[in-house]
Amino acid sequence: MSLQDDPHTALVGMLRQMGHDMRVPLNTILSTADMLHEGMYDPLTPRQKKAVDRLQRNSQRLLAMLDDFLTTIKANAGDLTLKPERFDPRALVEAAAEKVRPFAADKGLTLRASTGAAVPARLLGDEKAITRALLALLWNAVAYTAAGEVALLAEWTADAAWTVAIRDTGRGITEDERPHLFEPFWRGEERPQIPTASAGLGLPLARALCEAMGGRLMLETTSAEGSTFRLYLPLSRAEDA
């Protein structure tokens, strides 16, 4: 598809190709930094090791950004390959919360996670994609909350869907900001208070993943006392499948 015939499709194709091609030099940087860190060339002094740590950390950060970028593009293009499998929704919610909890604690925030009794023990869905969407929402909530708590509440709805509310005690989202919330790389004037790998891509990525799984992600409520995002996924019970 040429740029003249269909600029949108051609540009998306170019971005995807560029994203994949960027993995090659990134691979070299990461591998070389790993070897340096392991002392495979020569033993490093503590100061040199600290510098190589920075190389590794920032290459990983770049790789995570690239992954989020490519996944958002693929999901929006309806081109994401999903692998539905049996998973334990309670364990998934706990594991996601556990991953982000230390960063929340560093900021003095409490991170609570709970799953309602009606949620089935096993569901059928792409555990990796669901975890990624949930993590993106959690990072976002922690990043933009200065004090208080972030709470995750998973429930089973009357129409047989798995839904998770992510509630924070942040400053809320203004009327002007709302239309831009799910735009890639939009951040508003307020900068996140912890560095996040997917800065500017968290919410668009989470929404694209939810929609690719036939679900929805919306901003449910927002005020000066905080915001609640809700993820809604029509998943089957594993025993029904």
Add this chain to the structure above:
Amino acid sequence: MTRILIVEDDLDLIETYTDLLTMHDHEVHSAIRLEEAFEVLEEVSPQIIMLDLQLPGARAALLAEFVQTAKRISGASIIIVSGHPEMMSSAGLLDAVDLVLVKPVHNPDLLSFVDRMIKMQPASAAHRG
């Protein structure tokens, strides 16, 4: 030795600039938020300030106030180091700063700009503090 203040919210980048500049005999101070940068400004009276534009809670008016205060307090040269230099015009800083560098900045370029900035400063600014 030049007193340099780095205002940047990425800790790894602060460490990288600090390593580079201290290895070249400069005295480096840093702040990750503008509020903190105002305090460091008073304490160390920097000769050069390397300022990122996208800082937590840094709205355009506060950035402009910081630049004006820095000029008044220490006559510092201001180098904007940003991944989004086009934000300069919306922040109203175009005429107020001395140099704009786009990230990533190559080490030799940064070192040479720092040297050039210091040579261009009046002697009173370079020796203050």
